[in-house]
Structures are given as C-alpha cells and as structure tokens.
Amino acid sequence: GESVGLHLPTLSVQEGDNSIINCAYSNSASDYFIWYKQESGKGPQFIIDIRSNMDKRQGQRVTVLLNKTVKHLSLQIAATQPGDSAVYFCAEGRSQGNLIFGKGTKLSVKP
Amino acid sequence: DGGITQSPKYLFRKEGQNVTLSCEQNLNHDAMYWYRQDPGQGLRLIYYSQIVNDFQKGDIAEGYSVSREKKESFPLTVTSAQKNPTAFYLCASTGGFNEQFFGPGTRLTVL
Numbered sequence: 359g360e361s362v363g364l365h366l367p368t369l370s371v372q373e374g375d376n377s378i379i380n381c382a383y384s385n386s387a388s389d390y391f392i393w394y395k396q397e398s399g400k401g402p403q404f405i406i407d408i409r410s411n412m413d414k415r416q417g418q419r420v421t422v423l424l425n426k427t428v429k430h431l432s433l434q435i436a437a438t439q440p441g442d443s444a445v446y447f448c449a450e451g452r453s454q455g456n457l458i459f460g461k462g463t464k465l466s467v468k469p
Numbered sequence: 470d471g472g473i474t475q476s477p478k479y480l481f482r483k484e485g486q487n488v489t490l491s492c493e494q495n496l497n498h499d500a501m502y503w504y505r506q507d508p509g510q511g512l513r514l515i516y517y518s519q520i521v522n523d524f525q526k527g528d529i530a531e532g533y534s535v536s537r538e539k540k541e542s543f544p545l546t547v548t549s550a551q552k553n554p555t556a557f558y559l560c561a562s563t564g565g566f567n568e569q570f571f572g573p574g575t576r577l578t579v580l
Contacts, residue, residue, distance in 0.1 A: 359510035394571075457563075457569065
C-alpha cells in the first residue's frame, strides 16, 4: 500500500490566514520529501522539497516542516491568497527509487 | 525554454483502439515516469525508466506499454487491454533531489 497519506482531504481557509496542510509517511528510509501544487486540469507544480536530514525549509510564503520522530510532514502557507486554491500533494522520494504520492488535500481559499 | 511537454492535451479513443501519448523532455534527465490520475484521486505509477533502453512496471502497468529509445522521449501506449483508460495522464522526469518536474498532462477519454 501507499506509504504516504494525508490527514485532511479538504481544507477551507479565509484569505489572508495561514494554511497548514499535513502529510504522514511510513517509510523512514525516504531521502527527501516534496510538496506539489496541482491546479485543475494541469500537471503538478513543484513547490518545495526537504531532505530527510533537515527539520525545516523555507521558501517564498511557504515553509515545510519534517518531524521524523512521528513521520509527519507539513506545508505551511503564509497569508493564503485565492491563487493558492488547488490540490496539494506530498511525495516521498528515495535516491534509488521512485516518488510515492499521497492522495492530496484540496485547499479552498474564501475571499 | 526547458521543460517537459506532453501531447496531445486531449485525446479520444474508441473502444478496442490503441493510442500513444507523447512525452518529451529537454532537461537532460535520466529518469522519466508515467502516472495516471483519476478524479479526486492521487497519482498512480504506471511505468518508469531510469535509463535509456530500460524501463520497469509501476503499480498499474497492466494494459499499458512504453519504450525508451531516446533519453528525451518516453511514449506511453494505452492498449485495448486497458479496460478503463479514461483518466488524466501525467509524465514526469527527474534529475534527482530538487529536480522533479511534471508535464501538463493528457486527458484521455474513451468514446
């Protein structure tokens, strides 16, 4: 079965609020983790990634946190905007293997 | 302009027909992947190729075939043996950590 999953299938937030999207994984051998954003009818777009030896990585308005103790990954989006509305996927990758994706969380931003 | 291209964007197939989806990349990536996405679902791996002239079955390879004669190209054929081919097909390539990209996708519909 899949080793990567998401806690919340849908998330609705108010414009301007912060969003937190969660992901659980089961394989501690993964080398890195990636967050993708997918808009309707389009291919997933790379957002940010993090190596397994890191706890936190920041990008523009996004932060990924990795908690290896509980095998949990989260994506934080600051000051969420209507353009952030999409489905967000986490994926785990290994240097000798393939990416494994979770089912995704739909983020809906209310104006 | 580097990236991954997929064609066609929309494809219609009659029952019993084979169809081929194109995927090309000019990123000099060794590894290429084909995923299938059904509505409201995550990505499922069909086939992948880590190097030219070699490819491996993914989780749902039945009814599909691929070839990897050139580094830049990884076409996917949906055969008549695939009983439920209507889906969104995504191609991806990777050059390792921090380099995983998807194409725009092909939406296949069986008439």
